[in-house]
Amino acid sequence: MSTVRLSLLRGWKVRTGLAVLGFFVLLALAGPLLTAAVPGLDPRANDLAAIGLPPGPGHWLGTTQFGQDVLAQTVEGARGSLFVGFLSAAIGTGLAILVGLPAGYFGGRTDAWLNFLSNLFIVMPVLPLILIVAGYMQGTGLWVIALVIGFFGWSGGARTIRAQAMSVSNRDFVAAMRTLGEPHHRLLFHEVLPHLTGWIAAMFLHGVIGGVMAEAGLAFLGISDSSAISWGTMIQAAQQQSAVLRGMWWWFVPPGLCIALVATAATLVNFGVDELANPKLRTARRSVVRRAERTTAPDTAPDTAGSDAR
Numbered sequence: 001m002s003t004v005r006l007s008l009l010r011g012w013k014v015r016t017g018l019a020v021l022g023f024f025v026l027l028a029l030a031g032p033l034l035t036a037a038v039p040g041l042d043p044r045a046n047d048l049a050a051i052g053l054p055p056g057p058g059h060w061l062g063t064t065q066f067g068q069d070v071l072a073q074t075v076e077g078a079r080g081s082l083f084v085g086f087l088s089a090a091i092g093t094g095l096a097i098l099v100g101l102p103a104g105y106f107g108g109r110t111d112a113w114l115n116f117l118s119n120l121f122i123v124m125p126v127l128p129l130i131l132i133v134a135g136y137m138q139g140t141g142l143w144v145i146a147l148v149i150g151f152f153g154w155s156g157g158a159r160t161i162r163a164q165a166m167s168v169s170n171r172d173f174v175a176a177m178r179t180l181g182e183p184h185h186r187l188l189f190h191e192v193l194p195h196l197t198g199w200i201a202a203m204f205l206h207g208v209i210g211g212v213m214a215e216a217g218l219a220f221l222g223i224s225d226s227s228a229i230s231w232g233t234m235i236q237a238a239q240q241q242s243a244v245l246r247g248m249w250w251w252f253v254p255p256g257l258c259i260a261l262v263a264t265a266a267t268l269v270n271f272g273v274d275e276l277a278n279p280k281l282r283t284a285r286r287s288v289v290r291r292a293e294r295t296t297a298p299d300t301a302p303d304t305a306g307s308d309a310r
């Protein structure tokens with residue numbers, strides 16, 4: 001396990017992605033302490049003397065049309081957006097494992113019923129359902145938004161886990177342990193599931209990206225708690241107040257840039273995990289490294305012709 005972690009952290013994609021994600025997670029955790037400690041960084045305070053100001057010394061990222069500091073709201077918005085992203089990803093990944101793992105391992109009637117459930121959620125119009133449910137529960141906060149996104153976003157991951165679990169369950173070592181009478185729960189959680197950690201990690205990171213962007217999309221459409229502060233609600237408020245037409249780019253660019261950075265960081269980590277977990281990519285990567293080493297290796301052969309001439 002330690003060798004796998006070292007191989008994972010050796011890639012520049014994973015290191016860069018983890019550094020950016022770690023920064024935003026730290027910002028989300030320490031954001032309330034920072035905004036409370038620094039004067040003028042209250043995200044909900046309205047400064048009537050500083051309405052619509054561009055970035056400057058007093059307000060590093062400017063102010064909104066209501067006199068609220070954009071930097072303070074961006075820091076506070078990291079907490080809301082990442083909360084929705086990580087919670088929805090955890091719910092979606094957990095449901096995908098709960099449905100896909102036994103379906104691929106047991107097969108037969110269990111697979112038929114669970115696969116039917118996955119197919120049912122796949123063919124559902126997810127976005128309209130999320131809009132209807134979130135709109136019906138409007139004003140209930142980011143918890144409900146995360147629950148709705150996670151509940152409707154697990155079916156594709158369940159199909160992937162089902163296929164991988166079916167492949168691992170048919171391998172010789174699992175068949176041998178099953179023949180020896182090993183209990184199913186031990187085979188599931190100690191033999192099959194550890195081989196799927198790469199896929200599950202990639203699925204979770206993809207769910208984080210989807211959760212953050214889905215929350216921003218729902219907030220942009222006005223289906224969110226107006227009292228909550230997130231990057232999505234910031235963009236939605238800027239759109240309502242015609243910030244683009246007013247030229248107030250500092251209102252919507254910071255939250256949009258933060259969403260893009262989080263998505264890029266999670267994608268980089270996802271690529272790194274995929275290169276380590278996918279045997280085809282791992283084999284291709286090794287062949288590329290060997291080819292590069294052959295082409296760049298110095299010619300260490302002795303110059304016999306020159307020595308003979310001398």
